[in-house]
Amino acid sequence: MTAIVVQDLRVSRGGTEVLKGISFSVDPGSVYALLGGNGAGKSTTLLTLLGFLTPDSGSASVLDNDVTQCVSRVRQQIAYLPEAATLYPHLNAYENLEYFLDLAGRKTTQLELDQALDEVGLQLESRSRHMEDYSKGMRQKVAISLAILRETPVLLLDEPTSGLDPVAIDEFNALVRNLAGLGKSILMVTHDVYGACQVANRIGLLRRGQLVGSFDAPAGERIETDRVHATFAERATA
Amino acid sequence: MSSAVRIAREEWRQWLRSRLAVLSFAVFTILLLVTTVLTTLDVQEARHLRLHQQGQAEEAFYSQPDRHPHRMVHYGHYVFRTPPPLAMFEPGVDSVTGQSLFLEGHRQNSAMFADARAEPRAGGFGPLSPAKLYHLFLPLLIIALGHGVILREREARTLGPLLSQGVTGAHLYRGKLLALGALVGFLSLPALFSSIAATALGESLIASMMLYIANVLYLGIWAALALSVSIATRARGVALGILSAVWVLTVLVVPRVGVTSASATLPTEGKILTDMRMNDDLRKLGDGHNASDPAFAQLRTDLLAQYNVNRVEDLPVNFRGIVASKSETDLTATLNAYAEKRMKRELAQAGHLAAYGLVSPYLAVGGASRHLAGTDLETHHRFLREAETARYEFVQGLNKAHIEKLSYVDDMNRNNGEEGGRRARIDAANWQVLEEFRFTPDSANERISRATSKLTWLVLWFLVLVCFGLISARRLTP
Numbered sequence: 162m163t164a165i166v167v168q169d170l171r172v173s174r175g176g177t178e179v180l181k182g183i184s185f186s187v188d189p190g191s192v193y194a195l196l197g198g199n200g201a202g203k204s205t206t207l208l209t210l211l212g213f214l215t216p217d218s219g220s221a222s223v224l225d226n227d228v229t230q231c232v233s234r235v236r237q238q239i240a241y242l243p244e245a246a247t248l249y250p251h252l253n254a255y256e257n258l259e260y261f262l263d264l265a266g267r268k269t270t271q272l273e274l275d276q277a278l279d280e281v282g283l284q285l286e287s288r289s290r291h292m293e294d295y296s297k298g299m300r301q302k303v304a305i306s307l308a309i310l311r312e313t314p315v316l317l318l319d320e321p322t323s324g325l326d327p328v329a330i331d332e333f334n335a336l337v338r339n340l341a342g343l344g345k346s347i348l349m350v351t352h353d354v355y356g357a358c359q360v361a362n363r364i365g366l367l368r369r370g371q372l373v374g375s376f377d378a379p380a381g382e383r384i385e386t387d388r389v390h391a392t393f394a395e396r397a398t399a
Numbered sequence: 400m401s402s403a404v405r406i407a408r409e410e411w412r413q414w415l416r417s418r419l420a421v422l423s424f425a426v427f428t429i430l431l432l433v434t435t436v437l438t439t440l441d442v443q444e445a446r447h448l449r450l451h452q453q454g455q456a457e458e459a460f461y462s463q464p465d466r467h468p469h470r471m472v473h474y475g476h477y478v479f480r481t482p483p484p485l486a487m488f489e490p491g492v493d494s495v496t497g498q499s500l501f502l503e504g505h506r507q508n509s510a511m512f513a514d515a516r517a518e519p520r521a522g523g524f525g526p527l528s529p530a531k532l533y534h535l536f537l538p539l540l541i542i543a544l545g546h547g548v549i550l551r552e553r554e555a556r557t558l559g560p561l562l563s564q565g566v567t568g569a570h571l572y573r574g575k576l577l578a579l580g581a582l583v584g585f586l587s588l589p590a591l592f593s594s595i596a597a598t599a600l601g602e603s604l605i606a607s608m609m610l611y612i613a614n615v616l617y618l619g620i621w622a623a624l625a626l627s628v629s630i631a632t633r634a635r636g637v638a639l640g641i642l643s644a645v646w647v648l649t650v651l652v653v654p655r656v657g658v659t660s661a662s663a664t665l666p667t668e669g670k671i672l673t674d675m676r677m678n679d680d681l682r683k684l685g686d687g688h689n690a691s692d693p694a695f696a697q698l699r700t701d702l703l704a705q706y707n708v709n710r711v712e713d714l715p716v717n718f719r720g721i722v723a724s725k726s727e728t729d730l731t732a733t734l735n736a737y738a739e740k741r742m743k744r745e746l747a748q749a750g751h752l753a754a755y756g757l758v759s760p761y762l763a764v765g766g767a768s769r770h771l772a773g774t775d776l777e778t779h780h781r782f783l784r785e786a787e788t789a790r791y792e793f794v795q796g797l798n799k800a801h802i803e804k805l806s807y808v809d810d811m812n813r814n815n816g817e818e819g820g821r822r823a824r825i826d827a828a829n830w831q832v833l834e835e836f837r838f839t840p841d842s843a844n845e846r847i848s849r850a851t852s853k854l855t856w857l858v859l860w861f862l863v864l865v866c867f868g869l870i871s872a873r874r875l876t877p
Contacts, residue, residue: 211563213876233565241563243556243877249409250555251416263405265564291416304560311564 162225164189164315164346165210170219172202172209179205181370182219187348187363189314192341194357195350196393197367203350204244206367207317210348211241223315240308244320247300250293254278254303257292261307269310277306281336298329305336308345316340318349322356334359354393358386366393402566406574407581410548414582420544427540427586435488435529435589439596442487449479449498453836460833465824467813468801469688469723472794475503476833480782483773483840484597485610488590489530491774500783502790504727504797505687507734529593530768533614534761537586538621538646544582545625546638548575549875553633559877568875572626572868579622587615603843609850610771616857617764623864630871649759657755657762661748667741677737684733687726690719698725712807719810720801727798731791738787742780749776756853760860763853770850773840777849782838789836796832800825 165187172180179202187193197203208214210221212232221228223235248257255274262269278288281302292300301321308316318337322330330353337360341347351357357364364384366374374392378384414420456477463471480498482490501508549571552558561571594607625642632638668676685694690711702714702721711718756763769775801810804825813823840846 208877211559213562236563236565239563241560243559246556246560248555248557248560249413251413260405260409261560261564264402264561264566264570307560317563 162189163187164191165193165221165223165348167206167210167221168219170206170209170221171217172205172214173217174205174214178217179370180209180216183365183367183370183372184219185363185365185372185375187315187346189346190341190344191362192337192347192349192360194361194364195348195367196352196354196357196364196389197350198352200369201367202370203352203367204319205370207241207319207348207350210317211236211239238313239315239317240311240313241317242301242304242308242319242321244323245297246304248292248303251291253291254283254288254306257303258307258310262310265311267311273310274306277309278303280309280339281306282332296329297324298326298332301325301329301333302336305333305340309340314344314346316345316347316349318347318351320351320353321349322351322353330356331359354390355386358384358389364389402570403573403577406566406571407577410575410578411581413551414544423540423543427537430527430536431529431532431586431589434527434532435593438490438526438528439487439593441526442482442490445482445486445498449481452477452499453479453481457833457835461827461830463827463830465827467810467820467823468720468797468805468825468829469504471830472504472723472797475501476790476793477501478786478789478836478838480779480838483778484600484602485593485607485772486774487597488528488593488610489768489772489774490528491530491769491772492776492779493774494526496776496779500786500790502786502793504723504794505730507738507787507790529589530614530765530772533590534617534764534768535650537618538650540586541579541582541618541621542625542639542642542646545579545622546629546642547635548578548626549629550632550635550638553877554635556877558875562875562877568630568872569869571875572630572872575626575629576623576865576868579626580619583615583618583622586618587611590614606771606773606843606846609847609854610768613764613767613771613850613854613857616854616861617760620760620857620860620864623861623868627864627868627871630868630875650761653755653759654752654762657752657759660755661751665744665747665751667744667748673737673741677733680733681730684729685726687723687730690722692722695722695725698722714807716802717805717807717810719807720798720803720805723801724795724798727791727794731787735787738783742783745776746780753853756856760857763856763860767850767853767857770853771846773846775849778840781841785838786836789834793833797829800829800832804829 163186167186168184169182170180170184171178171182183202183206185193185195195203195206205214209216210223210228212228212235215229224238226234226238228235249260252260255271258274258277259269283299283302283306287295287299292303295303321337322333325333334356337347337349341362349357349361361384362378364376365372376384376389414424456479460474460476463474478500480493482493482498486493497509549558552561552571562568590611594611598604598607624645628638628641632641683694685692698721699711699718702718703709703711706714708714753762753766756766766775770777805823809822812819814820
């Protein structure tokens, strides 16, 4: 079963057509990076998949559930990381996770929380500190651990590496590849060509609401950054 | 644990971990407690004092020695309005209308000893009562804590993850409303204390509870409004601006406009002009002290004919007493006509102002609060009427003694030396005509019925805001 299928999707916001008939799919256990500049329609795609926006035409489904017909079932399958997620600054990592998981109807033990935080590499001594003292990279780790604990098969990441330092980006990319290796299907939208090439099995170039290019990683290899960069510079930002 | 309770609990945890929220909370809690305790003590003291003073005034009247009865008419008597038990929460008009009246013959005096006129202690703002604190200032705390309940989720980018993991806007709305509801419940504890204390002092339980509920409902309106604005806006500045503007409009501007509009639409003549007109009318009635006043010539003729005598000295009753009694009856009818006209106009003005309660929950809750506490204008008017009835009855009781217990001849010779004066006195036992005066509030049903329209408006405001908030919440997106 394909994790995400988007077919000729058209979406308008504020009277303007933002997505103009895009189609792509995300296979199980793979990472699809939707690459584009500002205003290309990347976040609109994610919000449509989450059921917050209604398509003008076309279709989108998550694990065979139409996003307009089965919103709650779709949302149960998805973990969504918005850009610059700060979570609750007055709570520590444990409290944040417990709160989100409680609301998702998922009961967890302290051991499970620690295992998930171990998995994302958040240092033990940081876990009991309020998140207002966290760096962005640390907050992203907690957000990813939430996705792990929710055990959703699909992850939607909105500009996940924006504002991270190079070390944190590398750590994050490794984490995403690891999650894909565990069978998670990941759709990330980004304008970071290098990051996308590091983690994605497939890259779609989005420009003004249209997919203008697509790159697949050869088996066991990564997508060539220079080729994507050149095309991105030529098409996506034209 | 339901999602609403979980969300509410988290909201409280956030408030309790915010220094600003805790500080605001502490300040308002202390203010509420201090105001409630001080007002309760004040009102309790006033209750005891006025009851004591009432007893003393009656004792002083009864213990007067043998005297000429008309001297006792002018000796007069004080009546006091004892504050009802719920005045410890809502002193109402008590502080501006005065709470005691000096009763004497031929005059209807104004109520005296209004705290607002006598007390400079609050720099012109008057003492802060729990009701004033609830109606005027607590909405500000609710605005301060409530405006950010949804906006903070947006700012922290937690709204997206929450909604995307199946928490609906309606869930979020219920949780946040529950948190604000718990805040309102906490802030309303002193009001509950006042209601329970008032019930213990003899107030009707239903009236006490209605007063408590009216105030909870009012704060609930502000909570629902703050939540709706938090959903509908995307910036704290805008949300705070809107809520502050609503507060200024409904709490400060609309009441002021209402008062001005009531005065302009239903103007009153003014005390000086009314007094001049009334005195003109009173003069036409004749001077009750002067039995020879031409105004009483017909009365003299009728009496002489009735008793078939030629001189007032031969009448079996004291003609001077008859004149005083007749004069008091006519004069009271005129005074009452003016008083009723004035009270009718005051009620019309109050009604005009109350209509603004449709657009200002502040006015609605203030009106409902005063009605339920028994400290409203209607109750003050009843005090004036009951005091006037008491005045008329004791003056006429003394006039009756004047007519029956003192001969006309002795009365006319009252200034003829010591013996003349002594013979013109009647027994002090006659002072028992004065009945004990104890002012009590209207029945709970009567007060609730007066408050019903205002309570209905509060319920409507609350329901409309909750419906609006729920509809907005269903469309909530990150």
